[in-house]
Amino acid sequence: MDFYLTALLQGLCYSAIALGIYISMKIFNIPDITTDGSYTLGGAVTGIMLTHHQSTWVILPVVIVAGALAGALTGLIHTKLKINALLAGILVMTGLYSVNLIVLGRSNLPVSDLPSLFNGFHLIADPNQNTLIIISIFVIVITFLIGYLLKTDFGIAMRATGNSESMIRALGVNTDRMKITGLALANALTALSGYLIVQFQGFADISMGIGIVIVGLGSVIIAETLINWFKITSVWISLVLVLAGAVIFQLVLAFTLAIGVDPNLLKLGTAAFVLLIVSLPRLSFNRAS
Template sequence: MDFYLSALIQGLCFSALALGIYISIKIFNIPDITTDGSYTLGGVVTGVLLTHHQSPYIILPAVIIAGGIAGALTGLIHTKLKINALLAGILVTYSLYSVNLTIMGRSNLPLISVPSLFSLLNLVADPNQNTFWILSVFVIIITFLIGYLLKTDFGIAMRATGNSESMIRALGVNTDRMKITGLALANALTALSGYLIVQFQGFADISMGIGIVIVGLGSVIVAESLINWFRITSVWVILALVLGGAVIFQFVLAFTLALGVDANLLKMVTAAFVLLIVSLPRLSSLKAS
């Protein structure tokens, strides 16, 4: 049971990341892979500030700002220097590795017996369940904020930017600035996932972000298949499905491990799972014909 509870908790930790990827890939139509760097950045900033006994009221905004800056940098490189978004993301992620190492001063930072977000409140006796409840509230608040944002005039303009750039420019929106803001928002969310997971795992590590973009992509793709399947247009349902996607994705991984698959093969299994989900529509139409 505990095994699946921690999968659920991990899924919730990754839901901010999934929302971030949803914003960059689905809303802005920009394949942003700054994710690997900004996720670690969020984790590293959290770890260092926690060990320096900073107040949670400082850590949370610091993480959001750090992630936002990373995303804005990618956005600036992409829009102002007209560099391909993938390359812009790779460059920022690559340099963030050095930034993260410099901030931490070493490659691994244990946070054992350091008070965290999850020990702030004691709602239930079991620490994992306590984490689950705090996390749920946290994720619900974030989802609500993003959902509200997408409903506002600014949010509609954001959604239109990734959809029809010529139209939204003719309607008076500076699309460059909009993309930079969007990537900043996406990576601030990604950094929040780093913030959550570090406090859940109890350590920050320089390589924690390697390939994490796949986790976000996988979650969004699972959500997207459901969105297309049921032809969903409501912003709230879509966001809920993205959260659901993040949780389902972690459950699949946990289940794979429970089946006794070698942990070394986990990344390959993850990749295969993502491939399967992406190709499902094509495979089913092949079968039909």
């Protein structure tokens, strides 16, 4: 059970990145590759500040601002310089590799012996269950804040920008500002995942963000499939399903390893699972017709 509990905890750590990908991909229709760099940036800032004996509550706003700046830079390059969003994300991600290396000062930084968010509060004796409670509260608060934002007039304008940019622009909304804000928010959430995972796994690594966008995309694809299956229109339920997608994604990886699959084939198994989830509704529809 500890094996699956660890997968559950990792899924909750990655839930913030899933929410970030959901905002950039599903709300704004922007394939944001900045994710790989901003995730590592959040982890690097967390790791270096922990080694300087800063409180996790002091580190948290710094991580949010760092991730938001990375996302805003991508948004500025895309909207003001009129560069393709995918290319803008790649450029910022590439630049962030050097920034992250400068922040860390080395390729790997252990922090397992330092006070963290998960060992600073002892709600119950079992460390894994204690971590589960703390991270669950953290994720619930983040989800509530994002859900509340998306229900405000500003959030509705953000969603309308993704649905029909020309229409919302005709209503006087600055769509460039909306995109910049949306990408800043998405990457702030991504950096939060780096903040959580570094404290959970006990180290920050310069390569920790390589391919991490796939984790977020897989989580969102699972959530989107469930949303389409059950015809969900509620923002709150959609966000909960995004969180569930992040957890399911990690549990599938854990199950794949538990049944003895070669770790070298892990990515292949993951791709097959996501393909199956995406294909099932279409297969069912074709059979019905």
